[in-house]
Amino acid sequence: MSTVLETPELTALRAAVSALGKRHAGSGTPRDYDRAGLWSEAAKLGYLGVNLPTEYGGGGGGIAELSLVLEELGAAGCPLLMMVVSPAICGTVIARFGTDDQKQQWLPGLADGTLTMAFGITEPDAGSNSHRITTTARRDPSTGDWLLTGRKVFISGVDIADATLIVGRTEDSRTGRLKPCLFIVPRDAPGFQRSQIDMELAAHEKQFELTLDDVRLPAEALVGDEDAGLLQLFAGLNPERIMTAAFAIGMGRYALTKAISYAQTRQVWKEPIGSHQAIAHPLAQAHIELELARLMMQKAAALYDAGDDLGAGEAANMAKYAAAEACVKAVDQSVHTLGGNGLTREYGLASLITAARVARIAPVSREMILNFISHQSLGLPKSY
Structure with missing residues (x-):
């Protein structure tokens, strides 16, 4: 599911990662896949270090590529949460601010998956x-x-x-x-x-x-520099927000795919339940909101990779907020579409009710994002 913002290379990467995710997830649920096996294969294929410098074994890309990888794995039902932390936060900070020795010690291992931080x-x-x-x-x-x-x-x-x-x-x-x-x-x-x-x-x-x-x-x-302070910290926190958005969008897409498949085949009266607008319209709305969140995520990643830390900070917070809200709505509507089946282990949706809330809470709450946007973007006074 590529977008107009993607280059042919990104579209090809999306297809390849999607195939990897589907291969590992099979017909299981997000709790059933072999995380270690997927981590190892994703590393061998260069996906874990796609954002890290080529001289240290990485792919030479950016957060745009890494967030795409996480989104597609999540959409297949096998997200790798540590991608948010190890290559995105830690790898980025060390690549930008680490000493030569720190880069040599950590980046090759973070890129090939043999080291995790x-x-x-x-x-x-x-x-x-x-x-x-x-x-x-x-x-x-x-x-x-x-x-x-x-x-x-x-x-x-x-x-x-x-x-x-x-x-x-x-x-x-x-x-x-x-x-x-x-x-x-x-x-x-x-x-x-x-x-x-x-x-x-x-x-x-x-x-x-x-x-x-x-x-x-x-x-x-x-x-890095003892006096750099918040500059180095936010060099890692902005990618964290973008990756959290990717995590949420992937989860929302996974849930929506399950619900759409069910709505196409579940028949109670003469037609599948998906033919009824009460079922179809909320799913269509959830899809729209996930796509809008993805566009903001791609904007944030593009700004960050271009070196615009200030613009990326605003967009990353917006992307994380939009993706979290879209994810919660998509999961809730998907479970509701399946009714009682949505709460069974067989369909793998019930556990997402709790997981979807994580994106609203971590790494920063939606209320703190609204504070940031109201103060930094709109120029409104602080209440604290």
């Missing part, structure tokens, strides 16, 4: 207010090492990640204020502990709370 920003007492992050990093004057202390929560895939890119804060020697910085923390670093959060959501990727108790890191664990 998680991302830790959310904290129990900070929520959406990144200025309240309390994970702090201080230097050991005797060695030059960094010592990290703090907590993180709702961090995806830490158990399968080789390291976690942690957002901490250091003290500005001139002002005394804390400023955000990024650190690569290996999974086996002493003092770095994780505990799994018991989630109602059924997903391959587990959620964890992290505790950092004076985790000692070498000086070279710092990614």
Whole structure:
């Protein structure tokens, strides 16, 4: 399902990824596919690192290509959530701001799937207010090492990640204020502990709370410039929003495909139920809204890949908002179309009722996006 915004190369990539997803998903549900097997094959085909530089084994593309891959895998019923984190956030940040040694150490593995990196920003007492992050990093004057202390929560895939890119804060020697910085923390670093959060959501990727108790890191664990602050952070957060939109659009398309197939064949009276406007029109509306969200996602990706961080920030937030709303509506209407069958494991839709809400909540809530648009785009005053 290509669009007028796509080049022939992107259309070919979409078709190839769609075929891969359908091969792995088969007739199962989003909980049944072999995640490790799909991750490995997608990596071998170059899909996981399609956004990373060619000199490190990547495809030399951008977030436009990577979001397309995630969308198509989701539409086939086998989304890879860690694509949002490992190549999109961590890979992008290291490619843009990492040292030569960090690039050599991490990018080839992130591109070929042999290495995975998680991302830790959310904290129990900070929520959406990144200025309240309390994970702090201080230097050991005797060695030059960094010592990290703090907590993180709702961090995806830490158990399968080789390291976690942690957002901490250091003290500005001139002002005394804390400023955000990024650190690569290996999974086996002493003092770095994780505990799994018991989630109602059924997903391959587990959620964890992290505790950092004076985790000692070498000086070279710092990614980029200590004084770059929010510039480096948002270099990863904008791709995260675009990829979340792709995740939501793929999920919505998957649900809608199931509902359309059912509406075409389910017959209660003389005609299939899809011939009735009460069934057909809500599905058509859900399709329209998913397509509109995809256009905004493609705009956001194009702006980001062109280096327009400011424009990409606005568009990425809009895309994430639109995709989340469209996904929730598509899933709800699909389940409703199937009636009781929509709640059975056989059709694989019931679990999406919970999963679809994730895109509304993470990585930033729809209310905070509306705050951003009202303040930054419309110039309205803040209420906080």
